[in-house]
Amino acid sequence: MTPVVPLRAGLRVAIMADETGWHTRQLLRALRERGCVGRCIDLAQCRIATPHAWHGLVLPGFGESLPDAVLVRGIAGGTFEQVTKRLGVLHALREFGVPVYNDARAIERSVDKSMTSLLLHAAGVPTPPTWATESAAAAQQLVTRESAAGRSLVLKPLFGSQGQGLQRVGWVDGAHVPLPPLDEGFGGLAYLQRFVEAPTHDYRVLVVGGTALAAMRRVSAHWVHNVARGARCEPQSLQEGIGPELARLAEAAARALDMDYAGVDLLPTRDGATVIEVNGVAAWQGLQRVTPFNIAQALVRDLLDRKCAGRLQRRQA
Structure with a gap:
C-alpha cells in the first residue's frame, strides 16, 4: 500500500452521517492522519437559507463557509420531501464546486434498485433479468409465467438495504407462491429479480x-x-x-x-x-475483519489524492 503522507495544510471534510459509530470513527482517524479536520453532520440538520451566505446553505459547524470536501457515510430515511431536501443539499454542494464522495447522482442510482439494474443491463454488466412495474396485475402475470417455467423471483423493496424485506415468489420449493399485496412494504411497486440458484x-x-x-x-x-x-x-x-x-x-x-x-x-x-x-453508501466493518489494510485510509486517500487533487494543489501552493 502507498504510505500515508500528511498534508501541509489540511482540508476541512464534512462526513455526512445519520448516525455516528465505528465507521465514522474510522474515517475521522484516517482524516486526522492526513492532517485534515473531519466533522460529522447529519443531512437532516442542514438547511437552505438564502440570506445566510452567497451559497444559501447552512451546514452545522461551517458558519458561512462550505467544507473543502464531503464524504457521504449515511442518509437518514424520511418522507419524500425530506429525502429530496437532503439530496438537494448534496446536489448543491457539487454545483458549488465541493467534491462530494459519492455525490447525489451516484447515490440516487444505487439507492433506486431498478435504476441500478437498468444501468447495469445497458452497460452489458451481467445481472439477473429484472422487472419493475406499478401494475399489480402485470406483476402477478409475470410471477405466474415464471412459476409455470419452474422459476422463482425475488421481490425486493425498491429502497431496501441489508437484506430486509426480501421475499421469494413464483415456483419456490416445489409450490407456487403468489405475489403479496404491493401496498404492504413495497410502496405499490413490484421490483422483481429472477432468483439465482447459488x-x-x-x-x-x-x-x-x-x-x-x-x-x-x-x-x-x-x-x-x-x-x-x-x-x-x-x-x-x-x-x-x-x-x-x-x-x-x-x-x-x-x-x-x-x-x-x-x-x-x-x-x-x-x-x-x-x-x-x-x-x-457501503458499510465495510465485516469486510475490514478479513482485509489486511485499513479501508477507511484507502477511502480517504482516494478522496484526497484523486477527488480533491486540485484543492490540495491550491492549498499547498
Whole structure:
C-alpha cells in the first residue's frame, strides 16, 4: 500500500452521517492522519437559507463557509420531501464546486434498485433479468409465467438495504407462491429479480476510485447472504480463482453507475458471476475483519489524492 503522507495544510471534510459509530470513527482517524479536520453532520440538520451566505446553505459547524470536501457515510430515511431536501443539499454542494464522495447522482442510482439494474443491463454488466412495474396485475402475470417455467423471483423493496424485506415468489420449493399485496412494504411497486440458484455464499467487492481493492465471501445457510442477516465473512482473493472476474465485474458495475466508491454484491453462477446490487453508501466493518489494510485510509486517500487533487494543489501552493 502507498504510505500515508500528511498534508501541509489540511482540508476541512464534512462526513455526512445519520448516525455516528465505528465507521465514522474510522474515517475521522484516517482524516486526522492526513492532517485534515473531519466533522460529522447529519443531512437532516442542514438547511437552505438564502440570506445566510452567497451559497444559501447552512451546514452545522461551517458558519458561512462550505467544507473543502464531503464524504457521504449515511442518509437518514424520511418522507419524500425530506429525502429530496437532503439530496438537494448534496446536489448543491457539487454545483458549488465541493467534491462530494459519492455525490447525489451516484447515490440516487444505487439507492433506486431498478435504476441500478437498468444501468447495469445497458452497460452489458451481467445481472439477473429484472422487472419493475406499478401494475399489480402485470406483476402477478409475470410471477405466474415464471412459476409455470419452474422459476422463482425475488421481490425486493425498491429502497431496501441489508437484506430486509426480501421475499421469494413464483415456483419456490416445489409450490407456487403468489405475489403479496404491493401496498404492504413495497410502496405499490413490484421490483422483481429472477432468483439465482447459488451455493451457500455470495461475494462483496469494494471498488475505490475505479479499482477493486478488497473482497470477501459472505457465507450463510440462508439464500440472503447479508452480514446483517448473520452471514459469516471469509477472505476472498482478487488475484486467484474467480477473483479476477469478480474484480472486473465489480469495476464495470461501479463505472456504469459513475461511483467514487462502491460495495458490489455478486453471486456465483455456472457461467461465472452476476452482479446483484451496487451499494453507494457501503458499510465495510465485516469486510475490514478479513482485509489486511485499513479501508477507511484507502477511502480517504482516494478522496484526497484523486477527488480533491486540485484543492490540495491550491492549498499547498
